[in-house]
Amino acid sequence: MRVDQQLHIPFRKNVLVAALAIVCSAASQAAEISPAQAKALKAQLSEQAKRMETLRKQLAEADAKLAKMQKQLGVESAATPVAVAAAPVKSQEAQPSQPEHGMAKVAQAAPAQKSGAAQESTPVGAAPEQRVQQVAQIFEQPGVLTPAGHFSFETGMQYSYSSSNRVSLVGYTIIPAITIGLIDVREVRRNTFTANVTGRWGVTNRMELEAKVPYVYRSDDQLTRPLNLGAGRDELFNSTGQGIGDVEATARYQFNDTTVDKPVYIGSLRFKSRTGKDPFEVLTDTTQAPELITNRVETELPTGSGFYTLQPGLTVLYPTDPAVFFGGLNYQYNMKRSGVTMNTTQGEVNLGEVDPGDVIGFNFGMGLALNERSSFSLGYDGASMGKTKINGQDAINTSRIQLGTLLLGYSQRLTNATSLGLTVGVGVTRDTPDVTLGLRLPVSF
Numbered sequence: 001m002r003v004d005q006q007l008h009i010p011f012r013k014n015v016l017v018a019a020l021a022i023v024c025s026a027a028s029q030a031a032e033i034s035p036a037q038a039k040a041l042k043a044q045l046s047e048q049a050k051r052m053e054t055l056r057k058q059l060a061e062a063d064a065k066l067a068k069m070q071k072q073l074g075v076e077s078a079a080t081p082v083a084v085a086a087a088p089v090k091s092q093e094a095q096p097s098q099p100e101h102g103m104a105k106v107a108q109a110a111p112a113q114k115s116g117a118a119q120e121s122t123p124v125g126a127a128p129e130q131r132v133q134q135v136a137q138i139f140e141q142p143g144v145l146t147p148a149g150h151f152s153f154e155t156g157m158q159y160s161y162s163s164s165n166r167v168s169l170v171g172y173t174i175i176p177a178i179t180i181g182l183i184d185v186r187e188v189r190r191n192t193f194t195a196n197v198t199g200r201w202g203v204t205n206r207m208e209l210e211a212k213v214p215y216v217y218r219s220d221d222q223l224t225r226p227l228n229l230g231a232g233r234d235e236l237f238n239s240t241g242q243g244i245g246d247v248e249a250t251a252r253y254q255f256n257d258t259t260v261d262k263p264v265y266i267g268s269l270r271f272k273s274r275t276g277k278d279p280f281e282v283l284t285d286t287t288q289a290p291e292l293i294t295n296r297v298e299t300e301l302p303t304g305s306g307f308y309t310l311q312p313g314l315t316v317l318y319p320t321d322p323a324v325f326f327g328g329l330n331y332q333y334n335m336k337r338s339g340v341t342m343n344t345t346q347g348e349v350n351l352g353e354v355d356p357g358d359v360i361g362f363n364f365g366m367g368l369a370l371n372e373r374s375s376f377s378l379g380y381d382g383a384s385m386g387k388t389k390i391n392g393q394d395a396i397n398t399s400r401i402q403l404g405t406l407l408l409g410y411s412q413r414l415t416n417a418t419s420l421g422l423t424v425g426v427g428v429t430r431d432t433p434d435v436t437l438g439l440r441l442p443v444s445f
Contacts, residue, residue: 146202239299276304357386
């Protein structure tokens with residue numbers, strides 16, 4: 001039994017019994033009375049009215065004491081229906097307005113519904129709690145913009161592994177079973193580790209600026225054997241590279257207000273520099289079969305792409321409780337370079353004008369909140385890379401490359417300002433890394 005029931009029921013029962021006794025006594029005496037008796041009865045009724053007024057005051061004092069005890073114990077009262085009905089409205093008016101920013105505001109606009117035992121355990125008169133739906137980040141661009149005047153600092157690590165087998169034939173065929181020339185069989189294993197430091201600042205509730213500084217470590221193992229040169233065993237060649245990668249800067253803007261069951265559009269503009277060591281700077285070994293492009297081995301691996309990049313993009317978020325659907329489209333414009341020279345073991349080779357080709361990218365996925373602190377995301381990230389051109393002509397053996405990665409993400413909110421995200425990517429095309437692991441730790445200020 002609740003505290004208000006324990007205090008109110010016995011006291012109110014005594015008051016009702018006393019009042020009922022007074023009414024019954026007056027009714028029985030009013031059956032047959034004389035003038036003298038009527039006067040006496042009138043005086044008696046006046047006395048009973050005074051007693052009723054005294055009992056009413058005592059009842060009010062008891063209610064005040066009960067309210068004070070409930071306030072100390074934190075128990076909601078079921079005996080004040082007017083205050084109960086007004087409590088949710090008052091609490092909503094007193095709640096401060098939240099900044100409209102990306103998926104955090106979307107989730108607040110669509111609070112999770114409770115059913116069954118969860119509804120029964122909610123105290124009467126308490127405003128429903130609005131759950132902030134955290135969606136695990138699986139793509140490079142985040143889905144939540146930083147509120148105005150706030151700063152977000154994120155440290156992240158990413159590891160990728162890829163392997164490939166290649167067979168190169170240089171020569172001619174007399175008959176289908178005989179090849180005259182060089183047959184080169186090569187297996188390549190690549191490991192890339194990238195540590196990122198990212199800072200985001202909310203300019204307004206709809207606009208944020210981001211800066212990203214990566215540090216890259218790469219390691220390649222190439223196992224090769226030229227079959228037609230009389231080699232008796234495989235040769236292993238290892239090369240590494242480490243250093244600062246290409247620094248990036250990004251601006252994002254939310255075009256419309258955040259509403260329930262309405263899509264939210266976020267535009268972005270990303271600029272990538274060429275601060276990392278590019279592929280033309282590192283030393284390339286061309287002593288064996290220089291005419292064979294697959295035999296050109298980099299003795300040191302680059303940490304940057306070597307080209308400036310400008311990438312506009314559009315992200316769409318569609319909240320529908322309890323999930324959030326999202327997708328994006330972007331175009332990566334790689335600026336061509338002139339007067340490019342390659343550093344080789346046989347001296348510098350003048351390549352002239354190099355245009356790496358542009359990239360069309362897209363992604364889509366779904367985020368689902370498991371509870372108030374955990375969320376799960378599933379998505380696909382794809383890209384189509386154009387052909388590389390040298391002096392206006394397609395480079396040798398170049399072709400359009402298709403990239404595709406299936407991504408799984410999990411996010412755990414540690415505190416109100418800190419969360420931990422884990423991403424696993426599986427390559428679904430030949431040119432995509434076999435596996436990608438990512439770890440993010442953003443902290444908001």
